[in-house]
Amino acid sequence: MYHLDNISQQKGNTHILHGINLTIDENSIFAILGPSGSGKTTLLNILAGIDRPTDGKFLNEDGQVEKGIMVFQDYRLFPHMTVFKNITFGLKVKKTNSSELKQRAKDIMETMGISELIDRYPDELSGGQQQRVALARALILNLKLLLMDEPFSSLDEALRIEMLDFVKELQRKFQLTIVFVTHYKTEAYMLSNKVAILIDGQIMQVDAPKQLESNPQNLAVARFLGQANFIEGSLSNNDFVSPVYSGKVRTVTEKGVLYLPFSGQLQLNKTEYPAFKGNILEKKWMGSNLERITIEIDQKTVYCDLASESVDENKTYQFYFSKLPVVF
Numbered sequence: 001m002y003h004l005d006n007i008s009q010q011k012g013n014t015h016i017l018h019g020i021n022l023t024i025d026e027n028s029i030f031a032i033l034g035p036s037g038s039g040k041t042t043l044l045n046i047l048a049g050i051d052r053p054t055d056g057k058f059l060n061e062d063g064q065v066e067k068g069i070m071v072f073q074d075y076r077l078f079p080h081m082t083v084f085k086n087i088t089f090g091l092k093v094k095k096t097n098s099s100e101l102k103q104r105a106k107d108i109m110e111t112m113g114i115s116e117l118i119d120r121y122p123d124e125l126s127g128g129q130q131q132r133v134a135l136a137r138a139l140i141l142n143l144k145l146l147l148m149d150e151p152f153s154s155l156d157e158a159l160r161i162e163m164l165d166f167v168k169e170l171q172r173k174f175q176l177t178i179v180f181v182t183h184y185k186t187e188a189y190m191l192s193n194k195v196a197i198l199i200d201g202q203i204m205q206v207d208a209p210k211q212l213e214s215n216p217q218n219l220a221v222a223r224f225l226g227q228a229n230f231i232e233g234s235l236s237n238n239d240f241v242s243p244v245y246s247g248k249v250r251t252v253t254e255k256g257v258l259y260l261p262f263s264g265q266l267q268l269n270k271t272e273y274p275a276f277k278g279n280i281l282e283k284k285w286m287g288s289n290l291e292r293i294t295i296e297i298d299q300k301t302v303y304c305d306l307a308s309e310s311v312d313e314n315k316t317y318q319f320y321f322s323k324l325p326v327v328f
């Protein structure tokens, strides 16, 4: 296990990170997910030893200070060096003998599927190929902890999916611990089964993706994850009053904002529950078998994802809440 022990970072008068505590399992992929400017790169730079924290430590299981090797968003290959020279640069610095260096380069290039690119320069490579070279350059050093800063953000959708699968395969093959940061939640969910949410330099929640979506800890997490309606209302005891919903709620905090996710909460046509009327204003196909429905409920517009063809536009239906809603 790796431990981020109370890591804080301040630059000038700006407090960027506030006492970050995290435990990261070895041989796993751990995602740090947060909006732009939340401190993700700052944190990763500390884990890589590129930057020193104002306070706190990054420790391994034995309590020793740890640092990982970083793969950057823009790959940072040396432009004047061939793929071979880029990949073997670290071994050269370590004065590894030439036959071992060649053998390790051959092995890692085969693993990464880039053997035929050996003599090319970075500007002769596609984004995906550059990323493979950047990964090879890190993995050839036999380090166990790999840090990745927004690794897939510049790739197109198809290549991104391919690289996600490839990185998963690499993780298993080399039993790596990968910590990667992203602002793109689907990427975090697809790659990792444990995700930490970083907002304004603070870890707000650490959970499995499904838990995050169904049980965000606070309004900041819920708003960042998106895909939900947020409806103002007022609370007295456990009764909530708002245009869309009035009644019992699960209260997490007392600000009085109803959290109504687009999926899983509003259900159609079950008359055994207390129901309310909604007028379908619009529906948009979302891919797969889903439509995003715009509903008017008591003069308030809300969105809801339903199976395709469940409702028609300009008609009124009965809805109900499938579970007690959360109010933040």
Ligand SMILES: Nc1ncnc2c1ncn2[C@@H]1O[C@H](COP(=O)(O)OP(=O)(O)OP(=O)(O)O)[C@@H](O)[C@H]1O
Binding pocket: 011, 012, 014, 016, 034, 035, 036, 037, 038, 039, 040, 041, 042, 043, 183
């Ligand atoms: N040297 C610095 N001095 C002052 N403020 C800084 C410094 N470096 C970063 N910051 C600020 O710290 C905050 C976090 O920056 P950081 O780059 O870590 O965020 P991020 O989550 O990686 O953002 P992005 O996803 O946009 O890359 C930002 O508001 C940034 O302006």
